[in-house]
Amino acid sequence: GPVLVPILGDQLTRTLASLGGRTKADTVILMMEVCDEATYVRHHKQKIVLVFSAMRHFAEELREAGWTVDYVRLDDPNNAGSFTGELARAIERHDPRLVSVVEAGEWRVRQDMDQWADKFACEVEILRDDRFVCSQAEFDDWAKDRKELRMEFFYREMRRKTGLLMDGNEPAGGQWNYDSENRKPPKEGLAAPERPKFEPDGITHEVIDLVQSRFGDHFGSLERFGWPVTRVEAERAADAFFAERIECFGPYQDAMIAGQDDLFHSMLSTSINLGLLDPLDLCRRAEQAYRDGKAPLNSVEGFIRQIIGWREYVRGFYFNQMPGLAEANALDAHRPLPEFYWTGETEMACLADCIRSTRDNAHAHHIQRLMVLGNFALLAGIEPQAVEDWFLVVYADAYDWVELPNVAAMILYADGGKLASKPYAASGNYINKMSNYCSGCRYKVSQKTGEGACPFNPLYWHFLARHRDRFEKNPRIGRIYASWDRMGEVKQREYLESAAAFLDTLEPAAEGWARQPC
Numbered sequence: 001g002p003v004l005v006p007i008l009g010d011q012l013t014r015t016l017a018s019l020g021g022r023t024k025a026d027t028v029i030l031m032m033e034v035c036d037e038a039t040y041v042r043h044h045k046q047k048i049v050l051v052f053s054a055m056r057h058f059a060e061e062l063r064e065a066g067w068t069v070d071y072v073r074l075d076d077p078n079n080a081g082s083f084t085g086e087l088a089r090a091i092e093r094h095d096p097r098l099v100s101v102v103e104a105g106e107w108r109v110r111q112d113m114d115q116w117a118d119k120f121a122c123e124v125e126i127l128r129d130d131r132f133v134c135s136q137a138e139f140d141d142w143a144k145d146r147k148e149l150r151m152e153f154f155y156r157e158m159r160r161k162t163g164l165l166m167d168g169n170e171p172a173g174g175q176w177n178y179d180s181e182n183r184k185p186p187k188e189g190l191a192a193p194e195r196p197k198f199e200p201d202g203i204t205h206e207v208i209d210l211v212q213s214r215f216g217d218h219f220g221s222l223e224r225f226g227w228p229v230t231r232v233e234a235e236r237a238a239d240a241f242f243a244e245r246i247e248c249f250g251p252y253q254d255a256m257i258a259g260q261d262d263l264f265h266s267m268l269s270t271s272i273n274l275g276l277l278d279p280l281d282l283c284r285r286a287e288q289a290y291r292d293g294k295a296p297l298n299s300v301e302g303f304i305r306q307i308i309g310w311r312e313y314v315r316g317f318y319f320n321q322m323p324g325l326a327e328a329n330a331l332d333a334h335r336p337l338p339e340f341y342w343t344g345e346t347e348m349a350c351l352a353d354c355i356r357s358t359r360d361n362a363h364a365h366h367i368q369r370l371m372v373l374g375n376f377a378l379l380a381g382i383e384p385q386a387v388e389d390w391f392l393v394v395y396a397d398a399y400d401w402v403e404l405p406n407v408a409a410m411i412l413y414a415d416g417g418k419l420a421s422k423p424y425a426a427s428g429n430y431i432n433k434m435s436n437y438c439s440g441c442r443y444k445v446s447q448k449t450g451e452g453a454c455p456f457n458p459l460y461w462h463f464l465a466r467h468r469d470r471f472e473k474n475p476r477i478g479r480i481y482a483s484w485d486r487m488g489e490v491k492q493r494e495y496l497e498s499a500a501a502f503l504d505t506l507e508p509a510a511e512g513w514a515r516q517p518c
């Protein structure tokens with residue numbers, strides 16, 4: 001029989017390791033739309049449309065290039081509903097001599113995949129996903145003798161390994177990291193050029209109808225669907241970023257403006273994570289823009305750091321820390337997720353705008369995820385698993401390997417500080433400095449306690465006070481407790497009571513938003 005090559009929904013790459021060295025006459029590519037993947041959490045409707053449409057387009061592209069593709073649709077009456085079930089059926093159909101597959105990106109799927117060799121009579125090979133710069137062995141080796149894992153040191157290794165932004169042995173410009181230049185608050189009237197939106201074609205429309213009818217009650221709106229669904233479209237999105245937005249990407253990376261959902265961000269994560277764009281390629285293009293004098297070093301370094309730094313780092317961290325990471329709850333947080341994360345109905349203007357963008361676009365940019373949506377969940381002590389489910393559901397770029405480290409470790413400190421040296425806790429002051437949200441809010445950011453005070457203010461001190469034992473000795477935030485002590489008991493009590501009163505008003509989310517049996 002032939003070689004059977006299953007390609008998963010986030011492996012839409014023409015140079016995928018499992019296709020290397022294969023001949024078209026001797027290979028059957030298997031692609032599977034399965035209910036398990038569409039519902040292991042109840043993904044935002046745009047995410048399912050994106051993945052199915054990109055899969056269908058990729059299958060077409062492969063067929064046009066002469067490959068044989070066996071494509072199983074979700075509405076196939078015999079669809080077994082899972083990768084393992086569909087592989088079993090495909091093995092019966094094709095009687096392959098070998099199944100060759102690239103390792104899955106999610107722990108959950110890898111567990112199933114590891115059973116395949118025992119389950120099936122034919123040989124099964126699982127190949128490393130070489131679309132990442134750093135292999136797992138390399139990451140584990142880097143991590144093994146370190147008490148603390150820090151992105152910055154890992155990142156320097158990746159710079160040396162790839163040669164990106166290196167002048168010999170030295171970092172370009174003399175510094176490794178230009179983050180201190182990337183914190184400009186938004187100035188009055190700041191506006192970014194619009195990113196290209198890709199009108200749904202026939203294939204996408206068909207998928208939209210399917211998703212409306214099968215997953216119509218999932219979170220999120222489909223009206224503004226405009227994600228790239230092919231490599232060609234994704235390249236156009238990248239071209240637009242390099243031509244129009246990279247210059248301001250760095251300086252305004254942490255800025256937020258009500259109603260401006262993309263600002264100067266690349267908006268390329270969905271395409272990178274699906275495999276439509278090669279991350280290293282994008283980094284080389286960014287470096288070229290700097291070398292040609294078309295983009296400043298702080299923008300280019302920032303962009304490259306997000307990709308070969310953060311993206312590679314969280315990937316390595318995920319497999320290094322699983323399965324424990326999914327259960328971690330170092331701060332012992334047990335409050336249920338508030339209902340407003342799903343409905344957007346809150347009088348906090350910052351949260352309402354971030355949730356609105358999330359619903360309309362299946363996207364929010366980094367600082368919205370980190371310092372608004374994440375910061376609130378941290379301060380309010382929301383249970384990590386509920387927050388993780390929410391982040392996995394709502395973003396079109398969300399896969400467990402990238403979502404979980406960002407949520408559990410980066411924003412919630414649920415790993416007890418293995419990934420980040422301090423919790424990203426902040427009061428309303430930070431949001432006010434970096435956005436224009438507060439001027440349109442019912443709450444007063446300058447008011448510290450009492451009715452009408454910005455809830456982030458008392459929540460911030462409530463968080464620090466309840467975790468004093470843990471954070472007092474932290475060299476990066478320990479000193480804050482001196483300010484707390486200087487306040488005196490009356491002021492402290494006002495903070496704690498204001499926070500408690502606010503927390504009492506939070507309506508817990510109804511069951512079933514994130515998970516429901518298929």
Ligand code: FAD
Pocket residue numbers: 265266267268269270272273303306307310311312314364365366367369370374391395397398399402403406407410411
């Ligand atoms: P840009 O700002 O233009 O950045 C360029 C690229 O760098 C991104 O496309 C992405 O590939 C990479 N990148 C940047 N930051 C990170 C990071 N922290 N981790 C990994 N890659 C990064 N990103 C996801 O792809 N999927 C997720 O599920 C996801 N969940 C997140 C949850 C939280 C709580 C936080 C704080 C961040 C999360 N991120 C996630 C990272 C980041 O927010 C998104 O990658 C980014 O907003 C995507 O938009 P962009 O392409 O315009 O990014």
Ligand code: DLZ
Pocket residue numbers: 007008009010011032033034035037038039043047048051052104105106107109110399
């Ligand atoms: C996200 C997703 C969805 C919604 N549906 C499918 C699918 O039907 N078939 C498929 O191959 N992949 C899908 N994906 C992406 C997978 O969840 C992703 O490839 C794995 O989780 C990676 O381990």
Ligand code: SF4
Pocket residue numbers: 347348349350351428429431432437438439441442443444445454455456
């Ligand atoms: Fe958010 Fe507080 Fe500002 Fe309102 S006042 S927008 S709640 S930070």
